[in-house]
Structure formats: C-alpha cells, structure tokens
Amino acid sequence: MKKRQKYYVVWFGNPAGIYDSWKECQVAIKDVKGAQYKSFLNLKEAKVAFSKEYKDYIGKNTKKKVLTVEELSKIGFPDLFSISVDAASSGNPGKMEYRAVDTQTHQQLFYQGPFDQGTNNIGEFLALVHGLAFLSKNKCSRKIYSDSRIAIGWVKKKKCNTKLKQNSKNKKVFELLKRAEDWLKKNTYTTIILKWETKAWGEIPADFGRK
Numbered sequence: 001m002k003k004r005q006k007y008y009v010v011w012f013g014n015p016a017g018i019y020d021s022w023k024e025c026q027v028a029i030k031d032v033k034g035a036q037y038k039s040f041l042n043l044k045e046a047k048v049a050f051s052k053e054y055k056d057y058i059g060k061n062t063k064k065k066v067l068t069v070e071e072l073s074k075i076g077f078p079d080l081f082s083i084s085v086d087a088a089s090s091g092n093p094g095k096m097e098y099r100a101v102d103t104q105t106h107q108q109l110f111y112q113g114p115f116d117q118g119t120n121n122i123g124e125f126l127a128l129v130h131g132l133a134f135l136s137k138n139k140c141s142r143k144i145y146s147d148s149r150i151a152i153g154w155v156k157k158k159k160c161n162t163k164l165k166q167n168s169k170n171k172k173v174f175e176l177l178k179r180a181e182d183w184l185k186k187n188t189y190t191t192i193i194l195k196w197e198t199k200a201w202g203e204i205p206a207d208f209g210r211k
Contacts, residue, residue, distance in 0.1 A: 087123025117170035
C-alpha cells in the first residue's frame, strides 16, 4: 500500500516554509534549537497552518480547559525531537498494551501487547523503560515523554510499586516487569525523561485514542 503524502510546516527553522517530505523538513530543522514544525495530511491544511502561528496547533484538540496565552507561555512547547510513550488498559486489571511513537510524525516505533490482567500504570512503566532501552540501543539523544507521573516516579526509583498480585493469567506481565527492573538496575542512561503537559498540548502523540 502506497504511503500517504504528508506536508510539513516549519514555522521556525532554517529556513521556515512548507516541505513535501520528512527528509527536507529534517534538513530545515537540523541544529535549530526550539524548531517549530508539524505534519499535515494535505497541502491546503499546511498552507493555512503556515499563515498562522505554531501555538495555534498545540493542544487544540484537548477537551480540557483552553489555556490563556500567558498560561501556555509559562508551560512552553514540547520538544518535538523526542519520542512519546503511552499505555492503554481495558479494565483495571484488564487487557493492557503499550507503544512508542515519534513525537512529531507519530510514526510508531514499537508496540507490545495486549497482555492479560495488566494495569495502565504498569503499561506506562513498561513503555517508559522500553523507550529508554530503545533509545540507548540506537544511541539516540532524543528525549522521551510520558504523561504518567506515577510511571516516571517508578522509573526513577527503579521499581514498579504496583499493588497488583501475580497470578496465572498475568504471569507474562510480571516477567516483563522483572526484566524492566533488571534493566534499570544494570544500565545507566543519559536520556532526559519529560512529563507531557496534556492540559496545554492535548493528548500525548502515543495515546491510543480510547478516552
């Protein structure tokens, strides 16, 4: 199946403009600190976006309270040279899955699941550790975003403090948790972990869209 054409708007880059390939967009934003860019599905949308400001396209899909320009300026904008991770669980516990995407292009980088009798917090933790290992393996300097303060805290402590009890149905989940905790204890990483500011930017790009 032929990949759908995308257009890339660069509001702040070298130079700014509209590009019809990710490769050209990458050249325009390379080494530009705070580069502002976003992909669109057609040229018409891209032209409209380019005539407006970058801030108009951050968090516009969020269902939560719309922030003022002053509030948004305090939070700032996401670093698009990054990856984003998220998890979903149908039930608590229930079928759990997690994944990572490129924050800018939304290209899926990895996906795991579904696993029986997992929780969303466990999935968020596994996604974050998997993301750290993924970036480390590929020697990538990108930052990583998670919208879960709980998962970020667990990763810092190198321990998943879930209250879920192991049973025959979630054995695989606990095997993954053991592997993730072992990785954190045996490896060092320089990746910067950041909290995705949902109230300002909308749902994290890795969101499964089931809310």
